[in-house]
Amino acid sequence: MKKYILALDEGTTSARAILFDKKANIVAMAQHEITQIYPRAGWVEQDPMDIYANQYSAITECIAKSGVSPEEIAAAGVTNQRETVIVWDKNTGKPIYNAIVWQCRRTADICEKLEKDGYAEYIHKTTGLRLDPYFSGTKIKWIFDNIEGAREKAEAGELMVGTVDTWIIWKLTEGKVFVTDRTNASRTMLCNIHTGEWDEQLLKLFGVPRSMLPEIKSSSEIYGSFECMGAYIPIAGIAGDQQAALFGQCCFNAGEVKNTYGTGCFLLAHTGNKAIKSSQGLLTTVAATEAGRATEYVLEGSVFVGGAVIRWLRDELGLIKEAKESEHFAKKVEDTRGVYLVPAFGGLGTPYWDMHARGTVVGLTGGAGKNHIIRAALESIAYQSEDVISAMKADMEDIYGFGEIISSIKVDGGASSNDLLMQMQSDFSNIKVCRASNPEATAAGAAFLAGLAVGFYESREQLKGLVGEGKVFMPQIDAKKRKELLGGWRRAIKACRAFAEIEE
Numbered sequence: 001m002k003k004y005i006l007a008l009d010e011g012t013t014s015a016r017a018i019l020f021d022k023k024a025n026i027v028a029m030a031q032h033e034i035t036q037i038y039p040r041a042g043w044v045e046q047d048p049m050d051i052y053a054n055q056y057s058a059i060t061e062c063i064a065k066s067g068v069s070p071e072e073i074a075a076a077g078v079t080n081q082r083e084t085v086i087v088w089d090k091n092t093g094k095p096i097y098n099a100i101v102w103q104c105r106r107t108a109d110i111c112e113k114l115e116k117d118g119y120a121e122y123i124h125k126t127t128g129l130r131l132d133p134y135f136s137g138t139k140i141k142w143i144f145d146n147i148e149g150a151r152e153k154a155e156a157g158e159l160m161v162g163t164v165d166t167w168i169i170w171k172l173t174e175g176k177v178f179v180t181d182r183t184n185a186s187r188t189m190l191c192n193i194h195t196g197e198w199d200e201q202l203l204k205l206f207g208v209p210r211s212m213l214p215e216i217k218s219s220s221e222i223y224g225s226f227e228c229m230g231a232y233i234p235i236a237g238i239a240g241d242q243q244a245a246l247f248g249q250c251c252f253n254a255g256e257v258k259n260t261y262g263t264g265c266f267l268l269a270h271t272g273n274k275a276i277k278s279s280q281g282l283l284t285t286v287a288a289t290e291a292g293r294a295t296e297y298v299l300e301g302s303v304f305v306g307g308a309v310i311r312w313l314r315d316e317l318g319l320i321k322e323a324k325e326s327e328h329f330a331k332k333v334e335d336t337r338g339v340y341l342v343p344a345f346g347g348l349g350t351p352y353w354d355m356h357a358r359g360t361v362v363g364l365t366g367g368a369g370k371n372h373i374i375r376a377a378l379e380s381i382a383y384q385s386e387d388v389i390s391a392m393k394a395d396m397e398d399i400y401g402f403g404e405i406i407s408s409i410k411v412d413g414g415a416s417s418n419d420l421l422m423q424m425q426s427d428f429s430n431i432k433v434c435r436a437s438n439p440e441a442t443a444a445g446a447a448f449l450a451g452l453a454v455g456f457y458e459s460r461e462q463l464k465g466l467v468g469e470g471k472v473f474m475p476q477i478d479a480k481k482r483k484e485l486l487g488g489w490r491r492a493i494k495a496c497r498a499f500a501e502i503e504e
């Protein structure tokens, strides 16, 4: 009797394994931190072997801890940090370079050149993405251009390339299964989101031979199985972390929106079966869709530094010992005393798409102290998300004729456990904020996709009934106050971008 689904959640900062039961309750969980490598300013890497080893030990630890027999696990679903890319040798199974992480800005020059050469429009039309170092395509090109012999080996068919889902599944199945899903493929800048195929012209542009790339599948079907503690577990779900969270929050219909507050913040609005082109700097991307269903799409806004600004307060400034202390200290003061912090450590994402912007603190006075800075850091997460929400409202207004279609958002992710931050979001965006009762929405999404593929879960309708309601936050400030606060934020953004201009 199969009683559980295993979710493998390989996030930016940690690899988790979580067991879910039939009622979508968490039965056991194990988590291992991933080491971040910063070889130069703006560069971010991870060791692919470290990613896999941590994911594998999270699996065995989770199962051992739970007391569940691996035979009782119906299937596993994989969800992962998106865009991060790995190139490895087909014969030895060894990576030829570290994983280049989504946050890494090393390919800004390549993007600028492509922009100058007039490729932006084709890329946007075909992939739904913006020309930005964030996506995998230019990262792969960088590896070919900079690692000796890489291009020759690629052309000789000796290398494989994949996002983290592909790498983990290839390793788990000992090289037998080489696949990705449409949500991950849609973030590589190599995939045509309208057809779900690798795009020949883009492959040529980035110099990637088709044979290096995995097969693109749906997000919910059986891809193969892996041996785990003496049992074989089918792998039956794959989705990039943000699309998995959208699925885990049961946002299945057009107009439903979620925001995940993790390392970055990612706001996704479901747009049904339509791939909608944004006029506001949002990305068009693919929603996790089961095999046999018409492809579903989302509009997405990305904030590069979300919860990571709190990590920065902890690790670089030493202002707090733990992320959750940020709430305690920020509550000690009524407001930020006019201080604004713009954490544009690696540029600004939606709606600005400014690769050159860098972090800024403005409005300092002699009385501004530690607690004000901490509060301003928390506010910056909510302000950046508000920028995305208002861009999304404007797009929705163009499409559906009424921007107020977004009157509530579902939230999840590590930093969403911060009540003060959730209240700030509700206040700044004048929106109802509904926190998931299960904070692990991303893992739940992977479990749901795998569970649906093997009949462990029956339907989307059934899943909706399993996902409970969490805490709700309603706006508590008036329109005048909101206008004043948002006005300050806009000036802070201007100041931040002005500094980047002088720097050039």
Ligand code: ADP
Residues within 6 Å of the ligand: 011, 012, 013, 014, 261, 262, 263, 264, 306, 307, 308, 309, 310, 311, 312, 323, 324, 325, 326, 327, 413, 414, 415, 416, 417, 418, 421
């Ligand atoms: P990811 O999946 O991107 O690795 P998580 O969803 O685990 O991220 O969230 C971790 C991030 O959230 C970290 O950057 C951390 O600084 C931040 N964070 C965690 N708890 C809190 C909190 N209570 N308040 C504010 N930020 C938090």
